Amino acid sequence: MQRKAGKKVKKHLLLIVLVIMLIVVAVIGFFHTKQPIKNTGKIAKTSSVKKVDDLPKGVKTTDWDLVLVNKNHSYQTELNFTKVTVDSKQIDQRIAQALANFRSAAQKAGYATTLVSGYRSIAYQTTVYNNSISQYESNGMSATEAKRLTESVIQVPGSSEHQTGQAVDLAGNDALAAYPSLEASMDKFKSQQWLIKHAPEYGFILRYPSDSQSIKETGIDYESWHFRYVGVPNATYITNHHLTLEKYIQTLKKAGR
Ligand SMILES: [Zn+2]
Structure with a gap:
């Protein structure tokens, strides 16, 4: 009887295992067909979240074109760095081509430009600083006032x-x-407006914008x-997000760059 019962249990077990296997196969099949749709949903969601942190790839605060110089x-x-002379002004050789492209595009748009100052x-x-102070002092100003x-x-x-x-x-000639x-x-002047508008396309930013928040940040x-x-990817990001270079570098640092 024990053997018979054992056989019965074995038969039952086999049936249960078979049913379980069938269920597993059905479930796997179901998820397999569903997965692509699920994945697209997931990817779309992740990428929309990523848009908040869409900093240009491979950019680091230690990059040569992100060197920050200000009062602080x-x-x-x-x-x-290696310098080249353009219109009797010196600039970093690495920006020479970008500047040439920027200015020739302005020229094509009808705006001749002058490089007023570089390096x-x-x-x-x-x-220059000491001369200015001496000049003010020789005009009878106090040292503090001359410095201010x-x-x-x-x-x-x-x-x-x-x-x-x-x-x-850089200025439009007019x-x-x-x-x-x-x-x-x-x-x-339209020439200056053109330069401000198109600068990011050539990797440049208008460094000191006019709004009060920017003035606070740049000083x-x-x-x-x-x-x-700053290069095209950085310039594009900074412009699209209305950032100052100070704020942008702060954002990069926060992102561990
Ligand atoms: Zn300047």
Whole structure:
């Protein structure tokens, strides 16, 4: 009887195993056909989440074209890079082609431009800075007042972005003729507007925008003529997200770049 019962149990077990196997096969089959649809949904969801953190790939804060120079990030020793001379101004050789393309596109659009300023050494900046202070002092100003007035228009030596060779003061010829000493309102000229609008296509950003938040972040008033090379991916991102270079670098750092 035990053997008979054992046989019966074995038969039952076999049936149960078979049924389980069938269910498993059915379930696997069901999920297999469902999976592609499920996956697309998942991918779409992930990519929409990723859009919040869509920083350009491979970009790091230590990249040469993201070097940050401002009042809080000053360099007291000259940066080392190869310079080339363009229209008797020096610039970092690595931005020369981009700048040439930018200016020739402006020319094609009908706007001749002048490269007003490029690389300036810390030594040169020091001379300009000291001369300005002496000038004010010889006009009878106190040392404090002379320093304050100087620093309202001239960067403290070591904190000017021009020492990177990646910053250029670029102006439409007509705008420059009207404002030879460079003024914010030269942006009323179509030439300057063209430069501001198209700069990112050539890897440049308008470094000191006019809105109050940007001025707070850069510490510098609106300059409609000062462009900084950061490369096309960075320039595109910065422009699309309305960031300053300061804010962008902060964002990259937060992302561990
Ligand atoms: Zn400048």
